[in-house]
Amino acid sequence: MSFDWPTALPLIFAGLMGLAILIYVILDGFDLGIGILFAAAEDAEQDTMIAAIGPFWDANETWLVLAVGLLLVAFPLAHGVILTALYIPVFVLLLGLILRGVAFDFRAKVPAGRKHRWNRIFFLGSLIASLAQGYMLGVYVLGLDVGLGGMAFGVLVAFCLAAAYAAMGAAWVIYKTEGELQKKAVRWLRTTLVLTALGMAAVSLATPFASPRIFDKWFVWPEMLYLSPLPILSALLFLWLWRQTFHLPKPDDRHSLTPFLTLAAIFALGFAGLAWSFYPFVVPDRLTIWQAASAPESLAIILAGTVVVLPIIIFYSFYAYRVFGGKATDLTYD
Amino acid sequence: MDPLILSRIQFGANISFHILFPTITIALGWVLLFFKLRYNATNDSAWMRAYFTWVKVFALSFAMGVVSGVTMSFQFGTNWPGYMEKVGNIAGPLLAYEILTAFFLEAAFLGIMLFGFRRVSNRIHTLATVLVAGGTTVSAFWIIALNSWMQTPAGFEMRDGVAHAVDWWAIIFNPSMPYRLTHMLLASGLTVSFLIAGLSALRYLTGDRSESMWKALRTGVFTAAILIPIQIFAGDQHGLNTLEHQPQKIAAMEANWNTGPNVPLVLFALPDEAAKENKFEIAIPDGASLVLRHSTSGVVPGLNDYPGNHPPVFPVFWGFRVMVGTGILMLLVSWSAAFFLKRRHSLPKPLAMLMVPMALSGWLATLAGWYTTEIGRQPWLVTGVLKTGDAVGPVAGSHVALTLATYLVLYVLLLIAYLGVLVHLALKAAKDGDSSPLPGVMNAAMSQPAAGE
Structure with a gap:
């Protein structure tokens, strides 16, 4: 049996895209979440x-x-x-990403008196970007239906995702x-986990009403x-x-990475569930991944580069994460 | 409201804002490497001070470039879906390779370059600087390859109305690509050298005579003085390439309405497209024929050969003149500053005062040049393949108007904040002089400099 490239390539790319989104959601999720938590933190x-996310x-x-x-x-x-x-x-979303991205740098470089302003912008940008991502996800899940019910569902997902990012x-x-900050973060985690769980429950309950298609696919x-x-x-x-x-925290700081890894695993599981809900569509109910794909020769040349x-x-x-491993308060001078 | 013109203004505003920052980071990465290598060779901490002053500018510019670049990658889809549908098979891989070979490299090693000075060995830190500088340049390579392909497409064939790649080498190294890439890299070098020279001149004017100021000032002035004649030559070659492949753009740049010999070089005019003539024209007889064909009887293409298929004349004509005018000013300023620095080891005050606003001359010339070449591509998005009007998406004009207005306000505010920080950093460096602590020693090793400085 010969390998059928025109069939396989779009599938591979759908997988790669899913992987990139998952990695993004986990990695920038904690950046954005820290931005959201800025509201609850002291100067x-x-x-x-x-310092924990700067590099x-x-x-x-x-x-x-x-x-x-x-x-x-x-x-x-x-x-x-x-x-x-x-x-x-x-x-x-872009507005939020622009504001939070530049606030990162401005807050450290402007005269001391203006730092507060950029801290607020950093919080706002992170929150806006998280909410926008959640809203887009919600609307996308419903097949880009932008009716009133769809928008409400989008808002629900938006708050759920923002809470999940804050947990990350x-x-x-x-x-x-x-x-102290670590202890505070444990309390933040507890609260945001509850909020995320409530959000996920609400989303799960709303999904069958919002999208019978996805309901049928699961049940x-x-x-x-x-x-x-x-x-x-x-x-x-x-x-x-x-x-x-x-x-938490445990003696000798054991398992300090465990909450993050656990959340990453939960995100991955949720993502797998989402992927199943869509397959084989890339635009729900409208375009399958094969209908929407580029020419096989173009995909092949990207794949060759990607694999390398x-x-x-x-x-x-x-390597970069290892270089900046350890505690962010670590003020070593050499 | 017409979504086409609004989308064009929005993309134009976005890309104009975006290009300001890569124009700085592409060359500034290499300048930082130069500072670093000088430090490695001489062990003179003034080089490292210059490095740390300018690495902050790099970090800020990089962040501005990233966020505005992300915006652009989304706008391909939100405003111009017809573009990827028609030429996605070509543009897609080029963009993908930019992300894969450049973006991640820059972003991953930027952290080490900015905050890792005390975390990794000096050798690794230098390597990180090389990789970031290399990453920005590779990124420029891919994006210029794509832009040049849109200007002078090659190596493809149309099947069922969609472009398909035939020869990737011909696509990447399309006829205008080497010229455009050289021109852009030199533009970046000039932008950065004038920025460094200008902000160092500001420090000089406030009385700063520290070693790190001198080192930055000399680096800026001498680099500018060396690059500007090369740029003028490269620009001329680029123009001749355009004459060969996009003659209608040359016709608009010269505001030449009729094809023929003995075409004058128009120095000043207000081109009137309706009347097909120039008002208030001041021109050098036979000049354009001489410049473009090296003979007074050389035939220069005119707009009459391209009815309905040539770009708007006024912005292309003036964009070109602003660019060339700025270039000439750059030549005069950088050579006189180089003369005084070399011979007198000082800078006359008026010249230093002129150099401060000239810090932004690179931006002006770059924008003017891009307007010339990009507006000069109209009415085509991809020459001969896709018209701009056919690529615009089905989004309502009111939506585009709303987002455009917000982007404009945001960009203006960010630009003000950015320039304010540049001046603030320069004045602060001037105040601290050579007594400023070396960052990475005093600041938390892995953090952004934490306190507002």
Whole structure:
């Protein structure tokens, strides 16, 4: 049996795009979450929190560029349909990303008196970007339906995702800090986990009404059986993590990375569930990944580059994270 | 409201805002490497001070470039879906390679370059600087390859109304690409050298005579003095290339209405497209024929050969003149400053005062040049393949008007904040002189400099 490239390539690219989005959501999720938590932090804590993400945020946001880039290059038709339908939310997202991205740098370089202003802009930008991403996800799940019910659903997902990002941010602060701030972050994590859980419950309850299509996809025998590990495992991880927040931080700072990794796993499971809800569509109910894909020869040349370069990117990203490993309050002079 | 013209203004505003920052980071990365290598060779901490002053400018410019670049990558889809639908098979891989080979490299090593001085060995820190500088340049390579392909497309064929790649080498190294890339890289070098020279002149004017100021000032002035004649030559070659491949653009640049020999070089005019003539024209007889064909009887293409298929004359004509005029001013200023620095080891006050606003001359020339070439591509988005009007998306005009207005306000505010910080950083460096602590020693090693400075 010969390998059918025209069939396989769009599928591979859908997978790559999904991977890029997942990595983006996890990595920039903690950046944005820390921005949201800025509202609850003291001045000195804010500096430490920025120190915990300063060297990384840029590379983290690049995963979004890659995800959009892959959508753009691999599925040009879908790219146009999705982004024109989401014109205003995309604009709001960009506004948020611009504000938070420049605030990062400005807050450290402006005269001391103006720093507060940029701290506020950093918080606002992070919050706006998170809400916009959630709203877009909600509307996209419903097949870009922008009726009133769809918008309400979008708003629900927006708050859920913002809470989830804040939880990621809190988990990252737990990993990168110590002392009072770390204890505070544990409390943040507990609160945001509850909010996220409430949001997810609301979204799950709303989905069958909002989208019978997705409901049908999940609740048919025997798929239901194969899919059941996804929600069950997520729920268990959720509960376990919530219980953990009562025992953190642990002596010698053991398991300080565990909350972050657990949340990343929950995100990955949720993402797998989403992916299943869509497959094989890239624009729900309108365009399948094969209908929207670029010419196979163009995909092939991108794939060749990706296969060579992606491992290198992952390698040096790990290196960068290792260079800045350890606690963010670590004021070593050499 | 017409979504086409609003989308064009929005993309124009976005890309104009964006290009300001890569124009700085592309060359500033290499200047920082130069500072770093001088430090490595001489162990003179003034070089490292210059590095740390300018690395902050780099960080800020990089952030501005990233956020405005992300905006652009989305606008391809939100406003111009017809572009990717028609030429996505060509543009897609070029953009993908830019992300894969450049963006991640820059972003990952930027952290080490900015905050890792005390975290990694000096050698790795130098390597990080090389990789970031290299990344910005590779990024410029891919984006210029794509832009040049849109100007002078090659290496493709149309199948069912969609462009398909035939020869990737011909696509990347299309006829105008080497010229455009050289021109742009030199423009970046000039922008940065005038920026450094200008802000150092500001420090000089406030009485700063520190070693790090001198080192930055000399680097800026001498680099500018060396690059500007090269740029004038490269620009001329680029113009001849345009004459060969996009004659209608040359006709608009020269405001030449009729094809023929003995075409004058128009120095000043108000081109009137309706009347097909120039008002208040001041011109050098036979000048354009001489410049473009090296003979008074050389035939220069005129707009009459391209009815309905040539760009708007006024902005292209004036964009070109602003660019060339700024270039000549750059030549005069950089050579006189180089003369005084070399011979007198000082800078006359009036010249220093002129150099301060000239800090932004690179931006002006770059924008004027881009307007010339990009408006000069109209009415085509991809020459001969896709018209701009056919690529615009189905978004309502009111939506575009709303986003455009917001972007404009935001860009103006950010630009003011950015320039304010540049001046603030220069004045602060001037105040601290050589006594400023070396960042990375005093600041938290891995943080952004935490306190407002």
